[in-house]
Amino acid sequence: MNGSLPFGHVFGVPLRMHWSVPVLAVLLGYGLGRQTLPAWTPGQSAAVYTAASAVGAVLLMASVLLHEVAHAAMARRKNLSVQDVTLWAMGGMTRMGRPKTAPVALEVAASGPLTSLALGGAALGAGIGVRVVTGWGVIAAVLVWLGWANIFLGLFNLLPAVPLDGGRVVQALLWWRTGDRDRAERAADRSGQVIGMLLMAVGWVAFLRGAPGGLWLTLVGFFITMTAGAERQRSRLHAALRGLRVTEAMSSPVTTGADWLTVERFIDEVAVHAHHSALPLLDFDGRPSGIVTMRQLAAVPGLRRESVRVREVATPLPQCTVAAPNDLLDDTLDRLRPGSGMRILVLGDGRLEGIVTTHDISRLVQQHTLDSKALR
Structure with missing residues (x-):
């Protein structure tokens, strides 16, 4: 992806970060430090809120990275080539070879959301535990926020819309059931375009009614719609070239x-x-x-x-x-x-x-x- 820079390796897979990631981290940290934490744990100093929000934003970015690393690790385990993992404002992207069987495609697709849900549950449980032991403090609030954010990330990614993981899961299940990979890909791509347009419509209506978050939802829907269309063209290309040397x-x-x-x-x-x-x-x-x-x-x-x-x-x-x-x-x-x-x-x-x-x-x-x- 243009505008991304390498920042390390994991399991031998190059890691890259798009310039939009630091911007997103700052925005998340700002919202956490100026709104969420003061509302949940009032009475703390600005320095405490700032430090806690910075830690929370970094931990959330690390969670997104772990989501993508789970895809890469599962792909490597299934003997698929993995080119790189890139983090950007819409989440992450793992470039890898195409799975040869439906079960492999299902395992690779499901590994990311399951990791996010597991991280969310662990963070939420840790936050509740800290609250029980020490009271409702900033640390507990950050952990609970991180837990819910990861749960939302996992569930949102399970929407049946390519390029989200849920779209890949639907594609793998249809492929497994019908034995027709091309048909499964076409169905998943169409689903992605429909859901992307629905998200755009819902986000735009919400934005017009005064919800700033609606604009972000519109952008996400636009990205899903465009990417699903590109995936549809890519599927046609692979169908035309299948078996050729x-x-x-x-x-x-x-x-x-x-x-x-x-x-x-x-x-x-x-x-x-x-x-x-x-x-x-x-x-x-x-x-x-x-x-x-x-x-x-x-x-x-x-x-x-x-x-x-x-x-x-x-x-x-x-x-x-x-x-x-x-x-x-x-x-x-x-x-x-x-x-x-x-x-x-x-x-x-x-x-x-x-x-x-x-x-x-x-x-x-x-x-x-x-x-x-x-x-x-």
Whole structure:
């Protein structure tokens, strides 16, 4: 996700945080310190409320992280690849490979909400215990707030709307019952779009009636609607590409260029003769070292093009999506790296064999559409 930065690893999975997370933490902390805690435990100093609200907001963000880590841990346990976990204002997102069976899909989807509900119950129980032992203090109030927040997070995520976990659960159950993955995905995607629009309507009415939280609900509904629509398109794409190998989509031969050339020489000798907007680079040994786009080349100021090497502005190989010729195409698309676009370098024994671009994928989808119509 654009605007996110790495901040660690867990179980070998990279963790990323979007810039909206600190903003959300500040807003949550402000509401907790200025409204909830003074109402529940009046008479404390501003410093106590501020410190307690900061701790509460951080613990809630940690709870959201644990929710996503539960997905990642279950996926790894089921031998699914996990690319990364990203926290952002709407919660979190775990990028992973597609489950091969309905039971695996169900376990992975349910692990997050169950973790949130367990955390909520534990925090709520701890808050009640602290209250019984020491009285209704700030610590107890923060724990009770954290408990209810996690319970709400778990229950809200169980709404039957893709991309929420509840939508994934419904999808897995329909797949399990019917044996038809495509049908289950279409049903879950439609459910997500319907529920997203309902949330938008309810949130907007609430906002017009003076409830500021309604605006947030409208934004959440809009996100669900848009994401469910994107998931529907993604499901159609996977259906069209199912069973195809990378070699069936790749363009080969493909124009390449030496990564030690200056930007000016590369443009004059390679880029102006190319048929793709993204060009693989080769090192001195003829092995792929990365990929450069026309946009990256154009971004280099004219006066610097004589001195800057093309490899200095290119995307290095470790940040590119790579695949072997016999890899399944739909599995490879699931592994697209953030910000790399739909560009896949096809390597065999460390040598470049071709490239897969958006144009190549579009061609296959159009051929699938023609074949489907011919069978009718």
